């Protein structure tokens with residue numbers, strides 16, 4: 304159904320029923336992908352003037368799709384349209400075409416048609432995709448039919464084939480409006496209990512603001528508890544939410560382990576749980592979905608930037624690492640990703656590493672302690688967040704060591720403060736971690752309450768900034 308609709312859409316774009324279409328078959332080994340491809344063939348196959356090429360991709364992610372398309376410029380020359388069986392892959396293809404200067408020549412069609420920021424419908428509105436074919440998950444309808452069956456209503460159909468839609472620029476706004484109405488018609492007020500980590504960083508403050516604003520915008524009643532970095536307090540908060548019988552519980556977990564018991568209590572009470580920003584170690588059936596960044600990738604990006612920008616000559620460069628709080632997923636994973644790249648380049652050495660709990664004071668203290676023990680001999684500071692990096696900068700300056708000059712500093716988050724430090728030349732690079740999770744989270748909450756099936760993970764989109772780009776970007780910083 305979705306594939307054949309994709310086929311119709313491609314026909315419309317080709318106009319003359321001839322030409323070459325490149326099909327990007329994401330996660331090609333899955334049944335879903337094969338079905339979409341078969342549906343597509345059924346339509347396209349009727350026109351002998353249309354030549355089809357298929358590239359099978361192992362997964363459905365954007366970056367590998369970008370890489371695959373980018374290196375094949377020669378083969379793209381004869382292509383008239385690209386059809387990707389998911390929107391992330393379609394976006395990867397579009398970005399590769401843009402970097403090759405071919406985006407005007409080859410329209411890209413995707414599938415899924417999700418309605419969040421930078422998802423299918425939005426990409427159509429941004430003129431990045433020529434169209435997306437929406438894929439209804441059917442969760443809401445399934446629940447409605449289940450209720451009908453329980454109430455012994457007659458006329459429950461045996462099979463329901465849901466409609467998918469072709470969304471193009473001309474109908475995208477109308478489509479979004481219809482979906483919004485669907486939600487409103489649903490009527491009931493949703494309640495969410497949110498256990499927040501604390502107020503340790505600028506990132507966290509921006510994150511809290513984003514969640515509160517989005518709750519208002521989505522008409523969701525929010526109970527937010529600040530745990531002041533204590534897991535005990537978070538567990539207490541979750542229990543209080545269970546007692547309140549909220550519709551959904553959201554946790555931004557201060558550490559990864561120790562959640563199983565309380566999450567089982569939530570499950571027993573029938574309350575779905577979402578992990579926001581950070582992850583945990585627990586059975587996957589205890590958490591409905593995760594929303595947040597790819598922290599391993601952030602660590603890798605930090606070290607890749609160092610490798611490309613800090614020359615070693617014949618010597619070695621010493622790194623001091625400011626870690627977040629012990630046992631938190633961003634701490635563990637930012638370290639892991641960083642070390643994974645570092646290990647390949649023995650001229651960079653991890654000389655010292657300590658926990659600074661993601662706070663300004665924590666960053667200060669690590670550098671102060673280091674300087675108490677020895678002469679300053681560090682070339683690079685890698686900080687798991689901006690606040691600690693800024694704390695470190697203060698201490699370095701007090702000791703006459705020039706941050707950003709005598710020592711290269713790379714941090715994660717890319718808050719406005721970090722941009723200021725970059726434009727002042729004190730911070731060299733900031734790997735972005737987007738705290739504005741509110742809208743995506745509240746959308747997921749609404750979807751969940753409406754009975755929609757949730758993706759396992761929702762990963763945010765991020766970039767790397769340094770002094771060459773900071774000046775241009777600082778004005779756009781929202782946090």
Ligand code: GYE
Pocket residue numbers: 503504505506507580581633661687688689715716736
């Ligand atoms: O980077 C840091 C904050 O969990 C991603 O926590 C978050 C991290 C963020 O305190 O600044």
